[in-house]
Amino acid sequence: MKKIFFLVLLSALSMSTYADEGMWFLMHLKKLNEADMQKKGLKLTAEDIYSINNSSLKDAIVQFNGGCTAEIVSGQGLVFTNHHCGYGAIAELSSTKHDYLTDGFWAKSLQEELKPKSLYIRFFVRMDDVSERILNLVNDKMLEEDRERTINREIAKIEQENSENGKYVVSVKSFYNGNEYYYFVYQDYTDVRLVGTPPSSIGKFGGDTDNWEWPRHTGDFSIFRVYGDKDGNPASYSEENVPLVPKHFLPISIKGFKEGDFSMILGYPGRTNRWMPAAGIDQNVNYAYPAWVEASKVGMDAMKKHMDKDQSVNINYASQYSGVSNYWKNRQGMIDALKKHETSAAKRKQEEDFSQWASKKENRSKYGNVLTTINDYYAATNEKAKHDNYLMGMLRSSTFAALPQSLGNGLKKYAESSEAERVNLRPRLENFIQTNLEKVYLPLEIDVLIDELNLYTSKAGNIAPYIANLAKNNNGDFSGTIQDAFNKSIFSKMENLNNFLDTPSLETINEDPLYKISTALLDKYRESDPKQVKLDGQYQAAFRKYIAGFLSMNPNTKYYPDANSTLRLTYGKIRALPEDGKNDAKINNYTTLEGTIAKYQPGDEEFDLPKRLIELHATKDYGRYADKAGYMPVNFLSDEDITGGNSGSPVLNGNGELIGLAFDGNIEAMAGDVIFDPILQRTISVDIRYVLFIIDKYAGAQNIIDELNIVE
Structure with a gap:
């Protein structure tokens, strides 16, 4: 039934029941979007959003550590983003003595703010x-x-x-x-410090079970601050640095909103593939994504059995596990959605239209063979895609699938260097060793690598030759092989590596069993023979022509390019999903704290809640953050066009005021990275009123509230 809506990939849809597709460049808003946005409720101009010479909204939107979005919300450089975006930094700062992931953290002064080793805005x-x-x-x-x-x-x-x-x-x-x-x-x-984070029972409430699902009840936010030197310039961490005075920061609205209200999101969407041809979709559904899903699940299972036994291991691996888990569910959701919506069939219909246009006399010489070349490429690379995704799943899950090769090459260079050169190289190598091995738990790493190699050798096909020989000798069971490799390798202990720096030897690295395994895997991953290079070149040229031809074929349509981690704006409205009986709200565009409490399961890893939050709900002590109808809002839906990388993006009303933080999409529109669904595409966000309620009433962090420009 929905297939009819997928036949036009990049059309500008105007009916009010459709979502507004598009991830738009800010410099093109005046020409392409300003009038439409103002008609739908924007009170600002394109110049208010993007100005080179004057402060504008874009000055408050930042990329967070290269993979998420965040926003400046005070004149002292305070930053809001998602809890899952700050997760790695919070985990790094945590220990069994100060478990900020589990318990939360709130700095009551600038002096109490915590500096992670590596974090940038x-x-x-x-x-x-x-x-x-x-x-x-x-x-x-x-x-x-x-x-x-x-x-x-x-x-x-x-x-x-x-x-x-x-x-x-x-x-x-x-x-x-x-x-x-x-x-x-x-x-x-680069001087960015942790200011506040709720406990994981709020910031990650619902865990993997609720991930990508609606309704949600997650307080997915964390708070940081950016510092500079006394003149406001970037500076390495120093006690002399001061909070940054930004060019612009976002006012925060607690006035609320209703179904159909205009909203917009600015952020750094990571990657979409909406020009992907039908053959590429078929490759992902049948070869690439199933391999990714299986390899990820194997790694997750091996990690989890150790994480559940030891809280220090759980803290140290929480961020890595979360990253693997997120994409595991994403890829499975993509498979299901692309099959359900028959996306490749919709793309083929589009390609048929292109073929008819390309076969015209005036187009034939340039575009006539484009689709044949594209289809031939995917037919030739299906098995490679399967292999590469099994291998990628291993590299994402196992530290020692990649570390020995990357560190080993540095150690070989060190061994070949003069004494004078080693003096300069050694501090960097010591820092790399410390950073990468200080929190490693070997029993977990051994099990992950064993299980991943067993899967890789049994399922991936044309595997790395050295790994194939090992599998032949151990009958496909790497248990003994890997245990022996860790016992003999210098890479398994910091002490061994530091001893190597005292007495370096090329032979030691070249003969190291973990170095051999890691090198074989990465050499295979980077492998590119002349035949493959030729295929890749032919494909790139054909795909470029296909897109150019498609643009020429439809000259009157407004287009936007695929996402690639550059700043974009997308707009739409507060919009419910069709009623399904699962939600606790009267209109299925928001959830409430009452619904959160209804999910509460004492002691459960995903659905436990802090006692204080339960007490605040019981007494209805919501402060000024309750909706005018009396409930405490938690999450809400809007229909903007987002993808990974938009996590932490500000959801703004027509006045450019912050009303929420985007943190997820919905499983029903999981194919959105490939083809936009104007009926089901949704953004799931944490209501800014819930964020402020947690900061104020739950944590008592009045110092943070006092910094903000709150519009009532």
């Missing part, structure tokens, strides 16, 4: 179109490797020209698979 300064400059240097007669080399040389020049001698980070990115190019100028701040 990236501000967006400006962007511009350099398509003509770059594309004038290449042509269709060039080999792909020559084209890429020419483009990369020009990109290096553009990045150098705009960096202002290193003040800014400049990134030139390709869009529409090489049909357009834009540069982006950023400024990075």
